[in-house]
Amino acid sequence: MEQSNEKIPVLAMKNVTKNFGNIEALKNIKLDIYKGEIVAFVGDNGAGKSTLMKILSGNYAPTSGHIEVFGKKIEKFNPDNALSQGITTVYQDLALVDYLDISSNIFLGNEILKIKFFTDKKTMRLKSQEILNELSINIPSIESEVGQLSGGQRQGVAIARAINQGGKILILDEPTAAMGLKESREVYNTIKKLSEKSLTIMIVSHNLQEVFNIATRICILRHGELIGDLKTSETTYSEVVKIITGVA
Numbered sequence: 001m002e003q004s005n006e007k008i009p010v011l012a013m014k015n016v017t018k019n020f021g022n023i024e025a026l027k028n029i030k031l032d033i034y035k036g037e038i039v040a041f042v043g044d045n046g047a048g049k050s051t052l053m054k055i056l057s058g059n060y061a062p063t064s065g066h067i068e069v070f071g072k073k074i075e076k077f078n079p080d081n082a083l084s085q086g087i088t089t090v091y092q093d094l095a096l097v098d099y100l101d102i103s104s105n106i107f108l109g110n111e112i113l114k115i116k117f118f119t120d121k122k123t124m125r126l127k128s129q130e131i132l133n134e135l136s137i138n139i140p141s142i143e144s145e146v147g148q149l150s151g152g153q154r155q156g157v158a159i160a161r162a163i164n165q166g167g168k169i170l171i172l173d174e175p176t177a178a179m180g181l182k183e184s185r186e187v188y189n190t191i192k193k194l195s196e197k198s199l200t201i202m203i204v205s206h207n208l209q210e211v212f213n214i215a216t217r218i219c220i221l222r223h224g225e226l227i228g229d230l231k232t233s234e235t236t237y238s239e240v241v242k243i244i245t246g247v248a
Ligand SMILES: Nc1ncnc2c1ncn2[C@@H]1O[C@H](COP(=O)(O)OP(=O)(O)OP(=O)(O)O)[C@@H](O)[C@H]1O
Pocket: 020, 023, 024, 025, 043, 044, 045, 046, 047, 048, 049, 050, 051, 052
């Protein structure tokens, strides 16, 4: 039902505040995010980006305010509940197991069982290949160990796992940190594919070039406040830098 109404935000933050002791890490954040958007969160160190993502992924509860997913208020803040609402996070370290093959990683913790305790390898490989194909993620062979893959391919496997877990809203934390240009481009293509498939993407990034390359919208945080919310097509690199630094 939620899919039929394009006007309902996929994700709504309603006056979200987060305090750590007397540090106000987030102040009264109000933000609606819609299906298919690629929203970049930018801002200096300590601006509150990670804290906001941790609330969305269920790692912290807000001090006040609330979150709605497809119009439904989140009552419990824990990662399992966030995942059951379709929110998944691809963390910077990707949490992949190098000595396992690609499909074992995509199905990690989510294995298809054929007979009790025996995983159905064939089905998992077919399903994994299907997801990777849909996202145009190139890998040498579905049987490859993840440890042999490039940084871009590893990010692709981590994203495929998030999709396989039922992710509709993906949070990517610095997805191309420590990657070369070619690998980064592969990741950008995957992110664009996800958005074409109506998934909603949120990216934390320090790389403004990357942000302008992929994001449809740029949200700027400073000292815990959302001080900028701009369509990428309607702003410029220098305007965003000015807002981030607060230097007019
Ligand atoms: N667990 C915590 N306990 C106490 N203070 C915290 C905690 N997590 C974050 N903070 C504080 O909240 C503020 C926001 O931090 P946050 O990590 O969200 O910033 P950020 O925008 O992700 O920064 P960076 O770009 O450095 O990753 C900072 O002042 C930080 O010191």
